[in-house]
Amino acid sequence: MGESLWIIDASARELLLFAGAGLLLGGLDDLLVDLVFIVHRLRRGHEPRLSVATLPPPRGSGRIAVFVAAWDEVAVIGRMLSTSLDRYEHDDYRIYVGAYPNDRGTIDAVAAVAERDTRIRLVIGPRDGPTTKADCLNGLWHALRRDDAREALQTKAIVLHDAEDVVHAQELRVFDSLIDRYDVVQLPVLPLVDRGARLVSGHYADEFAEAA
Structure with a gap:
């Protein structure tokens, strides 16, 4: 019985270590994007955002x-x-x-x-x-x-x-x-929720929010 518990405990620790490593790598990926954004903002300073009225x-x-x-x-x-x-x-x-x-x-x-x-x-x-x-x-x-x-x-x-x-x-x-x-220009997409099909359109709206 004791040996079985030891095997289960060791397996759980290995799985937690594997999951933790995966979360760490995924977090570093997100952190890199945040760091690039921060550096870009610092370099731009307080430069006003472009609008349709101020586009060159x-x-x-x-x-x-x-x-x-x-x-x-x-x-x-x-x-x-x-x-x-x-x-x-x-x-x-x-x-x-x-x-x-x-x-x-x-x-x-x-x-x-x-x-x-x-x-x-x-x-x-x-x-x-x-x-x-x-x-x-x-x-x-x-x-x-x-x-x-x-x-x-x-x-x-x-x-x-x-x-x-x-x-x-x-x-x-x-x-x-x-x-x-720029070689590529991407504009933000605003999801429109269909009030008559909130379950389906709400699901897509959530996916847009998560991917934004």
Whole structure:
């Protein structure tokens, strides 16, 4: 009996040591991010935060491409595109939507908006869906390259959106200004809670908060 208790006690200590080492490594990772943030803030001093009103003008003009990968998004894609066209405040942009040949509903919804506005570019991939999001985005990239070659221009930046996103009117202006100084620009995402489905939308809102 005593020997069995000793084995259990030793095993518990080893497991606690293993768990403690894992928590320590995870904590050091978070601490590193905090230290980088603190050093960055100290170097910047009391420099005021940028706002849309104080953004520097872009150094060069260029088209902004918005990529939207869409599989079985007939319920939302039409409204998302129409809302984006109404909201965006930018002189030169095009929205590329990737669809699949076996998703007729999404194709028809995108085509209906594209007929009204040439800034919507429907790209139907060669394979039936669903594939991966990366595969769909690759198709949009190749379509963009073909368009740039045909129109003798170079797109300045690519913005990624999902079919359920509600875009901000000024976001393309932010990207247009900051992409001159940074290779990648990421804007915060605000989760919108659906009052009629609090369990599902609340779960996603919690995930956004944890990942922010």
